[in-house]
Amino acid sequence: MYLSHSSIICNHSNQASWSKDTGIIEHFCRPCTDLSVVCLVKKVLFSVGLIIMVSAVFGVHLMEKVGKQK
Secondary structure: OEEEOOEEEEEEEOOOOEEEEEEEOOOOOOOOOOOOHHHHHHHHHHHHHHHHHHHHHHHHHHHHHHHHHO
16 A cells, blocks of 8 residues: 555555555635635634643643642
């Protein structure tokens, strides 16, 4: 099994036969264009959400560390 450009190719073989199956990879999401406002909003919201999640993890870690020191 291997990937070639946008296809997955799988070779099947045994003592009596050999066959090859090819599957085309389909893209389910439309690529964002740089000029798209919706794409820009998605990028900004994803970035802000990621920053909030990382900040929450650090905040909980620091609160636990301070709580153990007391």
